[in-house]
Amino acid sequence: MATQITNYQCPACTGPLHFVGESGRLECDYCGSSFDVAEIEALYAEKETKAAEAAQKQEETEAAQKSAEAEKQKAAAGGSDWDTSGLNEDWGADAADMKAYSCPSCGAELLCDATTAATSCPYCGNPSVLPGQFAGVLKPDFVLPFKLSKEDAIKALKKHYRKKPLLPSTFSKSNHLEEVKGVYVPFWMYDGAASGSVQFHATTVHKYTSGDYEITETSHYDVRRAGSIGFEKIPVDASSKMPDDYMDSIEPYDYTDLKPFSTAYLPGFLADKYDVSVENSRERADKRCAGSLVSALESTVSNYTTCNETSRDICLKRGKVHYALLPVWILNTKWEGKDFLFAMNGQTGKLVGNLPVSTKRVVGLFAAIAASLSAIGVTALLLLAH
Amino acid sequence: MKERIRCLLLTFIIALVFCVNVSATEQTGAQLYYVTDEAGLLSENENMMLEKMAETVSQKYDIGVYIVTVEDYRDFHSEGVYKATYTIYHEYTMGEGPDRDGIMLLLSMDDRDWAMFCYGSRCEYAFNSYGQQKLEKVFLDNFGENDWYGGFEDYIKECSVYLEKAASGKPVRASLFFPILIVIGLSLLAAAVIVAVIWQKMENVSKKATANAYVSAGLQLTEQTDHFTHKTTSSRKIERSSSGGGSSHSESGGGGSGRSGKF
Numbered sequence: 001m002a003t004q005i006t007n008y009q010c011p012a013c014t015g016p017l018h019f020v021g022e023s024g025r026l027e028c029d030y031c032g033s034s035f036d037v038a039e040i041e042a043l044y045a046e047k048e049t050k051a052a053e054a055a056q057k058q059e060e061t062e063a064a065q066k067s068a069e070a071e072k073q074k075a076a077a078g079g080s081d082w083d084t085s086g087l088n089e090d091w092g093a094d095a096a097d098m099k100a101y102s103c104p105s106c107g108a109e110l111l112c113d114a115t116t117a118a119t120s121c122p123y124c125g126n127p128s129v130l131p132g133q134f135a136g137v138l139k140p141d142f143v144l145p146f147k148l149s150k151e152d153a154i155k156a157l158k159k160h161y162r163k164k165p166l167l168p169s170t171f172s173k174s175n176h177l178e179e180v181k182g183v184y185v186p187f188w189m190y191d192g193a194a195s196g197s198v199q200f201h202a203t204t205v206h207k208y209t210s211g212d213y214e215i216t217e218t219s220h221y222d223v224r225r226a227g228s229i230g231f232e233k234i235p236v237d238a239s240s241k242m243p244d245d246y247m248d249s250i251e252p253y254d255y256t257d258l259k260p261f262s263t264a265y266l267p268g269f270l271a272d273k274y275d276v277s278v279e280n281s282r283e284r285a286d287k288r289c290a291g292s293l294v295s296a297l298e299s300t301v302s303n304y305t306t307c308n309e310t311s312r313d314i315c316l317k318r319g320k321v322h323y324a325l326l327p328v329w330i331l332n333t334k335w336e337g338k339d340f341l342f343a344m345n346g347q348t349g350k351l352v353g354n355l356p357v358s359t360k361r362v363v364g365l366f367a368a369i370a371a372s373l374s375a376i377g378v379t380a381l382l383l384l385a386h
Numbered sequence: 387m388k389e390r391i392r393c394l395l396l397t398f399i400i401a402l403v404f405c406v407n408v409s410a411t412e413q414t415g416a417q418l419y420y421v422t423d424e425a426g427l428l429s430e431n432e433n434m435m436l437e438k439m440a441e442t443v444s445q446k447y448d449i450g451v452y453i454v455t456v457e458d459y460r461d462f463h464s465e466g467v468y469k470a471t472y473t474i475y476h477e478y479t480m481g482e483g484p485d486r487d488g489i490m491l492l493l494s495m496d497d498r499d500w501a502m503f504c505y506g507s508r509c510e511y512a513f514n515s516y517g518q519q520k521l522e523k524v525f526l527d528n529f530g531e532n533d534w535y536g537g538f539e540d541y542i543k544e545c546s547v548y549l550e551k552a553a554s555g556k557p558v559r560a561s562l563f564f565p566i567l568i569v570i571g572l573s574l575l576a577a578a579v580i581v582a583v584i585w586q587k588m589e590n591v592s593k594k595a596t597a598n599a600y601v602s603a604g605l606q607l608t609e610q611t612d613h614f615t616h617k618t619t620s621s622r623k624i625e626r627s628s629s630g631g632g633s634s635h636s637e638s639g640g641g642g643s644g645r646s647g648k649f
Contacts, residue, residue, distance in 0.1 A: 217619050354588065
């Protein structure tokens with residue numbers, strides 16, 4: 001069941017390498033060396049070829065040795081043996097969702113989710129990349145490297161707590177940061193265009209006085225706008241593990257930093273391969289395209305008092321779909337037994353996450369504002385009366 | 387003999403009336419009677435009775451209560467009936483006591499204008515803006531029906547009531563119950579809105595409905611039509627503040643405050 005796994009090691013000291021967003025290079029924590037992504041890619045391509053040849057030879061030798069040893073053990077066995085008949089090799093339905101890998105650094109067997117593409121060994125801590133996950137049609141087109149570090153994510157979370165008068169006072173102090181992980185989240189990126197027309201009902205209102213009456217004249221208009229708009233790389237997350245609303249909320253990404261995919265950007269972070277298909281994600285992209293066209297057309301309807309959409313006829317021209325890994329920091333905190341999830345854009349630092357609300361603080365703030373305003377109002381009234 | 391006695395009696399009465407007026411003038415420095423009917427709206431008897439009533443009230447509370455009628459207020463000030471009223475008040479040094487406290491009601495008959503001027507801190511304590519607004523309701527309906535004596539009589543009587551209440555430390559004031567309720571209600575509403583806005587900031591996760599950040603080619607507008615279909619009209623009667631038979635509004639200037647309008 002064990003599958004191929006790669007640990008990017010420092011060519012100078014063989015320590016584990018990990019990608020650092022700030023420098024954009026692979027760095028070694030042990031000797032401090034840093035390497036260009038392309039340099040490591042070339043080195044590992046050569047290593048992999050040699051390793052494949054060596055592995056084939058070793059397999060043949062091992063098979064011969066195993067059969068000889070089995071013969072010897074049979075002959076030497078005396079007394080009873082451990083009963084292993086109860087151990088079950090059948091993984092059932094879980095087998096499809098799990099994969100086992102051997103850590104090349106310490107030899108430990110790692111059990112991972114079937115979609116995991118990069119992780120770290122829980123025994124030796126070395127970052128591991130599972131290049132097989134990106135083989136063939138699953139290989140991403142682009143990767144947007146992390147720019148912000150774990151420390152930046154923790155700092156952003158603390159900043160997120162500030163100036164929140166309704167946040168329970170104990171939350172920022174006693175909530176426990178359970179986990180902070182940098183994840184390359186798989187995204188489908190849709191190119192395309194939307195064209196169509198939208199019908200609005202708009203009004204203008206004119207008020208004037210005539211004698212003792214105030215006259216309100218409302219003019220009604222049928223407004224029609226038609227046009228088209230083009231889109232490039234609308235991101236829709238392709239991982240069922242990531243909440244869609246969180247992934248939408250940390251947008252936008254700056255695509256000028258987008259790089260052709262290389263596993264060399266992954267060490268030090270987690271990465272998943274997609275598990276939501278292009279077809280299943282398409283609806284979200286379609287909705288956003290149509291929404292943008294309607295919003296753009298509505299912005300051209302001006303000089304009216306009111307404007308309401310009455311009908312729309314939108315046609316979508318679907319273009320190329322790209323597969324990319326985008327950087328996201330996921331922060332899990334626990335407070336009073338409840339889990340709170342925060343997500344930060346690993347490129348721009350935009351952090352999102354819903355915060356708990358203290359009922360006491362809501363009531364207190366409401367009472368304080370109402371009492372202050374009432375006191376000011378009543379004092380002004382009394383001063384005016386006197 | 388009888389004729390001589392009658393003559394002496396008449397002289398005595400005239401002297402007495404003169405003395406009263408002189409004493410009033412001397413006491414206050416006012417150069418006009420309490421009732422000065424230049425427009426000739428009142429009979430001599432009515433004038434005397436009103437004069438007596440106004441004098442009694444004025445001297446009891448040491449705040450002058452005056453009535454002046456003229457043909458055209460523009461003879462005193464061209465810029466408005468209220469300005470004309472305080473011009474008369476100051477030019478004829480009206481008022482009681484060292485601070486010349488007093489209230490003057492002026493009717494200008496040419497265009498049926500009226501004004502009320504209240505001067506001095508004690509007078510303004512007795513007749514604040516709410517009190518003045520309430521006071522006018524007492525006489526404006528009479529003037530609207532050309533009942534001059536009735537209007538002036540009500541004015542003096544009501545002034546007496548106001549001054550009595552002020553003297554006992556409970557001047558006529560608007561009830562603050564409903565305004566305070568409204569202020570509290572609005573404060574609660576404003577507090578709810580502020581808390582709702584702050585609450586909203588606690589939740590910043592939502593699905594996106596547009597993709598504006600990923601627009602590569604801006605909007606190409608191919609059609610733009612605006613067709614007028616129809617027009618609807620609605621009307622609302624404007625509620626104007628009115629008092630009985632006339633209209634009015636508050637005024638300030640001349641060192642005091644008051645009201646003016648038409649009757």
